[in-house]
Amino acid sequence: MASNGNNHVSTKPPPEPSPLRKAKFFQANMRILVTGGAGFIGSHLVDKLMENEKNEVIVADNYFTGSKDNLKKWIGHPRFELIRHDVTEPLLIEVDQIYHLACPASPIFYKYNPVKTIKTNVIGTLNMLGLAKRTGARILLTSTSEVYGDPLVHPQDETYWGNVNPIGVRSCYDEGKRVAETLMFDYHRQHGIEIRIARIFNTYGPRMNIDDGRVVSNFIAQAIRDEPLTVQLPGTQTRSFCYVSDMVNGLMRLMDGENTGPINIGNPGEFTMLELAENVKELINPEVKIITVENTPDDPRQRKPDITKAKELLGWEPKVKLRDGLPLMEEDFRDRLGISRKK
Ligand SMILES: NC(=O)c1ccc[n+]([C@@H]2O[C@H](COP(=O)([O-])OP(=O)(O)OC[C@H]3O[C@@H](n4cnc5c(N)ncnc54)[C@H](O)[C@@H]3O)[C@@H](O)[C@H]2O)c1
Numbered sequence: 001m002a003s004n005g006n007n008h009v010s011t012k013p014p015p016e017p018s019p020l021r022k023a024k025f026f027q028a029n030m031r032i033l034v035t036g037g038a039g040f041i042g043s044h045l046v047d048k049l050m051e052n053e054k055n056e057v058i059v060a061d062n063y064f065t066g067s068k069d070n071l072k073k074w075i076g077h078p079r080f081e082l083i084r085h086d087v088t089e090p091l092l093i094e095v096d097q098i099y100h101l102a103c104p105a106s107p108i109f110y111k112y113n114p115v116k117t118i119k120t121n122v123i124g125t126l127n128m129l130g131l132a133k134r135t136g137a138r139i140l141l142t143s144t145s146e147v148y149g150d151p152l153v154h155p156q157d158e159t160y161w162g163n164v165n166p167i168g169v170r171s172c173y174d175e176g177k178r179v180a181e182t183l184m185f186d187y188h189r190q191h192g193i194e195i196r197i198a199r200i201f202n203t204y205g206p207r208m209n210i211d212d213g214r215v216v217s218n219f220i221a222q223a224i225r226d227e228p229l230t231v232q233l234p235g236t237q238t239r240s241f242c243y244v245s246d247m248v249n250g251l252m253r254l255m256d257g258e259n260t261g262p263i264n265i266g267n268p269g270e271f272t273m274l275e276l277a278e279n280v281k282e283l284i285n286p287e288v289k290i291i292t293v294e295n296t297p298d299d300p301r302q303r304k305p306d307i308t309k310a311k312e313l314l315g316w317e318p319k320v321k322l323r324d325g326l327p328l329m330e331e332d333f334r335d336r337l338g339i340s341r342k343k
């Protein structure tokens with residue numbers, strides 16, 4: 001029984017939560033915020049989180065590179081909420097977990113407004129850490145293999161500190177993510193916040209922006225449009241491509257496990273850009289041409305994750321091979337481009 005501090009004992013029970021809230025959230029016992037949830041990886045993560053009836057999912061996104069279309073099947077669902085919000089502004093809500101993905105990821109978008117990109121990484125991560133501190137939520141940051149810069153160690157494991165140009169055109173992104181990682185660990189050490197850091201390596205799959213300039217989406221769209229595949233010079237640079245369902249599984253294992261990370265999440269299958277173009281040509285359009293074009297500054301020459309830590313600590317490894325994953329994107333791209341397969 002509650003006292004009102006006036007030596008008078010109230011017999012009135014405390015007020016019930018609003019019946020509306022009860023009706024809406026009666027099943028939920030985990031409220032999860034996904035920043036950047038209208039984007040490519042974020043929307044696939046939301047799909048997976050929503051499969052669990054105990055989860056209530058809130059997406060905060062400013063739609064810079066994401067789209068409501070990616071979430072259309074959840075809009076109106078009682079366990080789902082979508083907020084137009086820029087993470088560079090504080091967000092005052094109650095949550096149990098935060099997947100912090102908000103940040104433009106394609107080089108052409110993150111270089112478009114580099115000051116905004118670094119604000120998103122630094123101020124956005126500070127705001128989400130502040131939210132985690134106030135609510136006691138666990139927070140996962142999607143960092144990047146770009147923290148290794150143009151790596152001099154190959155493959156890259158998590159102990160490598162990287163080879164990053166601090167004043168280059170990519171720095172807003174890779175240095176931004178490095179500061180974001182620093183902030184995560186400082187909040188962890190200073191305030192005891194529960195943190196998780198995933199270092200994501202190149203991820204591909206349906207719902208990538210068609211014209212976002214990333215290599216897999218470029219090549220698939222070019223192959224479907226009968227345009228030459230543009231391999232940026234020298235073409236021998238390598239990347240390791242992870243299918244999005246594998247990525248989402250890895251992120252959820254990291255969030256739900258006991259390790260802070262950083263942990264590399266990626267597929268160690270390594271390809272040169274010429275090899276990737278040849279695979280797309282063979283699988284999607286054998287008639288298409290492959291041409292070489294100028295590259296952009298500071299393009300990393302090689303990239304391949306060492307995933308020993310993910311295997312040992314998360315029991316995770318990717319399952320989808322590149323040659324199986326590429327055709328899974330074709331239908332989604334054809335639908336959005338309105339170009340059907342030739343008979
Ligand atoms: N896809 C990859 O290969 C890859 C690799 C490494 C790391 N990552 C990281 O994973 C995350 C998701 O990447 P993605 O490929 O889905 O990219 P994406 O561009 O499709 O998604 C990013 C989302 O964040 C939103 N956003 C951007 N700035 C915001 C802001 N200030 N406030 C609120 N929302 C904002 C965008 O509108 C978009 O919906 C990013 O943090 C990215 O750095 C991705």
Ligand SMILES: O=C(O)[C@H]1O[C@H](OP(=O)(O)OP(=O)(O)OC[C@H]2O[C@@H](n3ccc(=O)[nH]c3=O)[C@H](O)[C@@H]2O)[C@H](O)[C@@H](O)[C@@H]1O
Pocket residue numbers: 104105106107144145146200201202203213214215216218219230231232233237239273295296299300
């Ligand atoms: O995985 C990562 O950590 C990072 O990977 C990518 O950055 P990047 O590897 O430069 O991605 P792309 O723009 O797809 O370029 C990959 C390679 O393809 C080449 N490329 C790109 C586009 C194209 O049309 N042709 C082409 O050969 C580029 O020169 C580069 O060598 C992502 O876009 C980042 O968000 C992410 O953080």
